[in-house]
Amino acid sequence: MSIFVDDTTRVVVQGLTGSQGRFHGLRNREYGTKVVAGVTPGKGGADVDGIPVYDSMKEAVEATGADTSFVVVPPPAAPEAILEAARAGIRLVVCITEGIPAQDEARVVNTLKRDYPSTRLVGPNCPGIISPGMCNIGITPGDIALPGGPVGIVSRSGTLTYQALYELSQQRVGQTTCIGIGGDPVPGTSFIDCLSAFEADPATKAVMMIGEIGGSAEESAAEYIASSMTKPVVAYIAGQTAPPGRRMGHAGAIVSGSAGTAKGKMEALGAAGVRVAKNPTEAGEVMVEIVHGL
Amino acid sequence: MDLFEYQGKQYFERYGIPVSKGAVADTVDEAVEAAGRVGYPVVVKAQVKVGGRGKAGGVKLASSPEEVKAHAGNILGMDIKGHVVERLWVEHATDIAKEWYASFTLDRAAQLHLLMLSTRGGVEIEEVAKSEPDALVRVHVDPSEGFTEGQASQAVMDAGIDDSVRSETAELLTKLYRCFVEGDCDLAEINPLVLTAEGKVHALDAKVTLDDNAGFRHPEWAEFAATETTDIREKSAKERGLNYIGLSGDVGIIANGAGLAMSTLDVVSQVGGSAANFLDIGGGASAELMASALELINSDPSVKSILVNIFGGITRCDEIANGIVEAMSRVDLKSPIVLRLDGTNAVAGREILAGHISDRLVAERTMLDAAARAVSLAAGR
Numbered sequence: 001m002s003i004f005v006d007d008t009t010r011v012v013v014q015g016l017t018g019s020q021g022r023f024h025g026l027r028n029r030e031y032g033t034k035v036v037a038g039v040t041p042g043k044g045g046a047d048v049d050g051i052p053v054y055d056s057m058k059e060a061v062e063a064t065g066a067d068t069s070f071v072v073v074p075p076p077a078a079p080e081a082i083l084e085a086a087r088a089g090i091r092l093v094v095c096i097t098e099g100i101p102a103q104d105e106a107r108v109v110n111t112l113k114r115d116y117p118s119t120r121l122v123g124p125n126c127p128g129i130i131s132p133g134m135c136n137i138g139i140t141p142g143d144i145a146l147p148g149g150p151v152g153i154v155s156r157s158g159t160l161t162y163q164a165l166y167e168l169s170q171q172r173v174g175q176t177t178c179i180g181i182g183g184d185p186v187p188g189t190s191f192i193d194c195l196s197a198f199e200a201d202p203a204t205k206a207v208m209m210i211g212e213i214g215g216s217a218e219e220s221a222a223e224y225i226a227s228s229m230t231k232p233v234v235a236y237i238a239g240q241t242a243p244p245g246r247r248m249g250h251a252g253a254i255v256s257g258s259a260g261t262a263k264g265k266m267e268a269l270g271a272a273g274v275r276v277a278k279n280p281t282e283a284g285e286v287m288v289e290i291v292h293g294l
Numbered sequence: 295m296d297l298f299e300y301q302g303k304q305y306f307e308r309y310g311i312p313v314s315k316g317a318v319a320d321t322v323d324e325a326v327e328a329a330g331r332v333g334y335p336v337v338v339k340a341q342v343k344v345g346g347r348g349k350a351g352g353v354k355l356a357s358s359p360e361e362v363k364a365h366a367g368n369i370l371g372m373d374i375k376g377h378v379v380e381r382l383w384v385e386h387a388t389d390i391a392k393e394w395y396a397s398f399t400l401d402r403a404a405q406l407h408l409l410m411l412s413t414r415g416g417v418e419i420e421e422v423a424k425s426e427p428d429a430l431v432r433v434h435v436d437p438s439e440g441f442t443e444g445q446a447s448q449a450v451m452d453a454g455i456d457d458s459v460r461s462e463t464a465e466l467l468t469k470l471y472r473c474f475v476e477g478d479c480d481l482a483e484i485n486p487l488v489l490t491a492e493g494k495v496h497a498l499d500a501k502v503t504l505d506d507n508a509g510f511r512h513p514e515w516a517e518f519a520a521t522e523t524t525d526i527r528e529k530s531a532k533e534r535g536l537n538y539i540g541l542s543g544d545v546g547i548i549a550n551g552a553g554l555a556m557s558t559l560d561v562v563s564q565v566g567g568s569a570a571n572f573l574d575i576g577g578g579a580s581a582e583l584m585a586s587a588l589e590l591i592n593s594d595p596s597v598k599s600i601l602v603n604i605f606g607g608i609t610r611c612d613e614i615a616n617g618i619v620e621a622m623s624r625v626d627l628k629s630p631i632v633l634r635l636d637g638t639n640a641v642a643g644r645e646i647l648a649g650h651i652s653d654r655l656v657a658e659r660t661m662l663d664a665a666a667r668a669v670s671l672a673a674g675r
Contacts, residue, residue, distance in 0.1 A: 020578065020608065076510060091415055096608070098577055101508035102400060106437035109405055114438060127607050139577075139608040141638045157553020158577065161607045163638055163661070183552065185480075186405050212553050215402045239556040242572070262649040279561050281662050 001179040001203030002131035003152065004120065005068065005195070006094055009135045012037040012057065012066040012090075014081045015073035016048050024072060025051070025095075031142040033135045036064040057088035070128070070137045071095040078124060079104040086116035093188070094137045095123035105186040112188065121188025125182035127158040130165075140165070140178065148174035149206035150294065151287060152198035154191055156217065157181050160210045160238060160280060167284025168208070172259050173291050176204045183212060191221035199229050206232045206290050208283060209274070211265055213239035218265040232290050233274045236269035236283040239263045298341045300383040301518055302500025309473035311453040311466060313486075316385030325366035326359050328384040334358065334386040335536045338365040342377040351375045355387060381521075384576040388498060390607040393486035394455070395419045397429075397466060397501075407435040407474070409445075409467065414516045417485035462495050463487075478508030527571075527594060534586045536573060543568025544672045546591035546600040546629065548584075550575050550609045558603045561661060567669030570597045577608040583622065584617025592627050600631045601668035603661055611635050611643030619650060630671050632656045634664035 015021035016038025017051040026049055037060040038048055044055035053187070054060040069085040071078055071093060078097040096102055105124065112119055122129055126236045128138010144162060153168075153175055155161040155225040161180040168175060179194050180251065181187050191209065198204045198219030207229075211218040218237060240262040267278045275290070277283035297305060303313040317328035318341075326654040341354030347353060354365040362384070363386055372379045395415035412430045414422045423430045429568045431453040435441045446464035455463045466487075474482040483501040490496055509515055511609055522532070531538030537552070541559075545567050549555035555574040562569050571594065575587050591600050604614050614635065621627065630653065633645050644657070656671075658664035 024608070075507065099507045100507045101478055101511075102480060102510065103437070103478055106400060106405065106407065108438075110436050110438040114436075116345070139638075141607060144637065155553075157551060157557075158607060159551030160557055161603045162607055163554065163557070166636060175623035185400055185402050209350070210553070212556060216403075220403060236557075238553045238560065240560045241569075242556050242559060243299070279564060280557060281660070 001201050002134060003121070003197040003201050003204070004177065004179065005129055005131050005135040005137060005293045007134040009068050010034045010064065010066045011068045011070055011137055012034045012039055012060045012064065014039045014057070014069055014071045014085065015290060016040060016051060016053060017043050017046065018072065020024040021072040023047055025070065027142070028070070028136050028138070031282055034134070036066050057084045059091065061088045061090065064185065066090070068137065069094070071097060073097060075099040075101070079108045082108050082121060083111060086112055090097060091119060093119060093121045094126075094128050095121060095188075096128055096138050097123070098125045100184070101125050105184060109186045109188055109201045122179065123182040123188060125184045126182030127161050127179065129179045131177045132175050138180070140180070144169055145178060145184045146172070146174040147175040149203045150174070150291060152176050152194070152201065152204040152207045153178035154194035154198070154207065155180050155210035156212050157238060158183075164208055164210055167280055168287060169283060171288045173288050176201060185215070191217050192224045195221060195224055195229060195233075199231055204231065205286040205294050206234070206287060208287055209233055209235045210280070211235065211237045213237070213242055213262050213265070214260055216260065218250070219268045222268040222274065223275060225269070234277060234283050234287045234290065235269045236280055237265045237275045240278070246291040277290040295506055295515070295518060296343045297500070297502040297518055298343060298381070298521065299339065299500050302502035303497065305477060306473060306497055306500055309469045309477065311469050311473065312494065313500070314385040314388055314496070314498065316383050319366065319382045319384055320380065322363055322366045322370065325382050325384050325588045329356065329359065329362045332384060332386045336362065336384050337387050338362060338369060339385065340369045340372060340374060340379040340385055341372050341381040342379055344375045344377045347374050352379065379509050387615050388488060388496060389491035390488045390498070391491050392456070394488065395485045395486045396470060397481065397483035397485070398471055398479070399481045399483070401434065404434055407437050407441070409433040409435060409441070409449060409471070411449050411467070413454050418486060435471070440475070441468060442581055443468070453541065456489060457552040458493060459489060459495050466478065466495055477573055478505045479503060480505050508612060514631050527590070530593075531590055533572070534590060535583065536575060536587055536590065538590065539572040541569050541571050542596075543570045544596055544598040545668050546570045546594065546597040547603070547673060548573050548575060548587050548591060549603040550577065550605065554603060554605055558601065558661070558665065562601065562667040564667060565662070567665070567668045567672060570594055579609050579613065579617070581613045581616035581620055583616050585621035588618065588621035588627065589625055592625060593631070597629050598672035598674075599668045600627075601630050601664060602631055602633045603664060604635050604637070606637030606639060608638070610638050611640040612646060615643035615646035618655070619646065622650065622655070627654065630654050630656060632658060632664050632668040632671065634658050634661055
C-alpha cells in the first residue's frame with residue numbers, strides 16, 4: 001500500500017518536451033511509472049520517445065485517461081499549468097518548479113481549495129512523490145528507494161528527502177511512500193495532510209518527518225501528532241546552527257510569535273512524543289530501531 | 295530582498311500612497327542641498343536595513359543648513375547594529391497628530407494574506423500585539439479574491455481610525471494591498487502611518503520586502519538589487535547566481551538545496567567544527583556553476599578545507615564532478631576538498647573524478663564521515 005500514488009497512477013508530464021521534462025519524465029517511466037502523455041502548447045502531435053504529446057491537458061486526459069500530472073515548466077508558466085490540470089479533472093498535481101512568486105502560489109492554492117477541492121497539489125518547489133516499486137513522479141532518484149515499507153517519509157526539503165530515503169535503504173528498511181512537500185511559503189500539501197494519510201494507510205507502520213527552520217508548519221504538525229497519531233514518528237529539523245536571518249519590520253514576528261527556530265520546533269515535536277534526531281543519520285538509526293521493534 | 299526606507303517610499307509612490315517629500319544624500323553637502331530642495335524643517339534619516347535606528351541616534355530633526363550639516367556629519371558612517379550608514383534620506387518634517395500601524399503580509403499558517411491595522415503605531419507595536427491583542431485588528435484576505443472595499447471600511451472602523459479620515463485610510467489600505475500584490479511584496483508595512491496636524495493620512499516610514507522569485511516580471515527592481523548588500527563575498531556570490539551567507543568558521547561548505555546545506559552546517563558543528571559559510575548551489579547546477587562556487591569559497595582567506603556535500607536529484611553528479619575538475623584546472627585551490635557524492639548519475643560522477651583523487655581531493659561515502667574529515671583537515675590534522 002501507499003499514499004496518493006500507486007501502480008495504477010497514470011501520469012501526464014506538463015513540459016515533457018523541455019530538457020528537464022524529458023530527462024525526468026523518461027526516468028520516471030524507466031522506473032515503471034505509467035507516463036502516458038506529455039503536454040506542451042503548440043507541440044501537439046509530436047512524441048517524446050514514444051510518449052504522445054498534446055496541446056492541452058483536456059486533450060491529454062481525454063485521450064489517455066491520465067489522473068495525475070507532473071508539472072515541470074518554468075516559474076512564469078507554472079501557475080497556469082497547475083490550474084489547467086485542475087480544470088481538466090486531474091486529481092493529483094506534482095509541481096517541482098522552483099522560483100514561483102509567492103503571490104502566484106497563494107492565488108493558485110486558494111483557487112484550488114475553492115474551485116477544485118478534489119485536486120491535490122504537491123509542491124511547488126519539491127522533489128515529488130515516490131511509492132517505491134510502483135510509481136515515481138518528480139526528480140527523486142528512484143534507485144535510492146526500497147519497496148515494501150513499512151516507513152512513510154514526508155519532507156519539506158528536497159535533498160534531505162533523498163538523504164532520508166538513502167539512510168533507510170542502506171539499513172534495508174523500505175518505504176511505503178516518500179513525499180516532498182516543498183519549502184515554499186504556500187505549499188499545496190502540508191505535513192498534516194501527509195501525516196493523516198500515513199496514519200490511515202495500513203501498510204505504513206511508522207513515519208519519518210524532515211522539517212526546516214522558518215514558518216510554523218512543524219509546530220502545527222506537532223499538535224496534530226499529539227492529538228491524532230498512533231503510529232511512531234521520528235523527526236529531524238535542519239538548520240540548528242543556521243545563522244539568524246535578517247528580518248525587517250514587525251509583521252513577521254507578530255504573525256509567527258516564537259515559532260520558526262529549530263530549537264522551538266524540536267521542543268514542540270519532542271513534547272508531542274516524536275523521537276527527534278540531531279542529524280539525518282541519527283534519524284535513520286532511530287527509525288531502524290523502531291522498525292526492528294515493531 | 296529588503297528595501298531601504300527611501301526605496302520603499304519610492305515604491306509606495308508608484309501605487310499612489312502618500313509619502314513625505316524627500317531626497318537621497320550620500321555626503322554632508324548633498325544632505326544640505328537636499329534639505330534646501332525639500333524645504334525646512336527636515337528630518338535627516340539614516341538608511342539602514344535594521345530596526346532601532348531612531349534609538350541609536352540615526353534620525354534627527356533639523357531646521358537650518360547648519361543643523362543638517364551637523365546631523366548628516368554624525369549619522370554618515372555611524373554603526374547601527376553592525377550596519378554602517380552610507381546613505382541618508384532627507385525629508386520634509388511632518389507635523390504628527392497620531393501614529394498608527396498598517397501592514398500586509400502572508401499568514402503562512404492560514405495560507406491567506408493578512409492585514410494588520412492599529413491606532414497604536416510606533417516602535418512598540420510587537421509589544422502591543424502581545425499585551426493588548428484587541429488593539430491590533432487582523433483581517434484575512436483570500437488571495438484568489440483580493441481585498442474588498444467592504445473589508446477596508448470594516449477594518450478602519452474596527453481599528454478605531456478617526457471618523458474624519460476613515461474613507462481616506464480605507465483608500466490608502468486598498469493602495470497598499472495593490473502594492474503588496476502587484477508589486478510582489480512579501481511584506482508591505484507602514485509604521486508609523488500618521489495622521490498629520492492638517493488632517494491628512496500619510497506613510498512616515500516604509501518597510502518593504504520584495505519576493506526575489508518575482509524578479510523576472512519586475513525589470514525596475516534592478517536598481518534595488520544594486521544596493522542590496524555591501525558584503526563583498528555576498529555580492530560576488532549573487533553575481534554568480536549562488537545562495538551564499540558568510541559565517542565565521544574555517545570549513546567552506548558547498549551543498550545542493552537549502553535543507554542539505556543547513557544540515558551540513560549542523561553536522562559540521564556536531565563533529566566539533568565550524569562552517570565558514572552557507573552555500574546552496576540550488577537545483578540542477580551546471581559544471582560551470584559548481585566551478586564558480588569553488589572559486590568563491592577559495593577566495594575566502596579563512597577557509598582551511600572545503601566540504602562538498604551533494605545528493606543529486608535534479609542536480610546531476612556528473613555535472614558536479616566536471617565542475618570540480620574544471621575548477622581544479624582553472625584555479626589554484628588553496629584548501630583540500632572533501633567530497634560526498636550520491637544520487638542522480640553518482641556512478642558517472644565518481645568515474646569522472648577517479649583519476650583526480652589525491653590528498654587535495656578526498657572522497658568519503660557518508661555525510662558524517664565527510665564532515666569529520668573536513669573538520670580534521672581544517673584543524674591541520
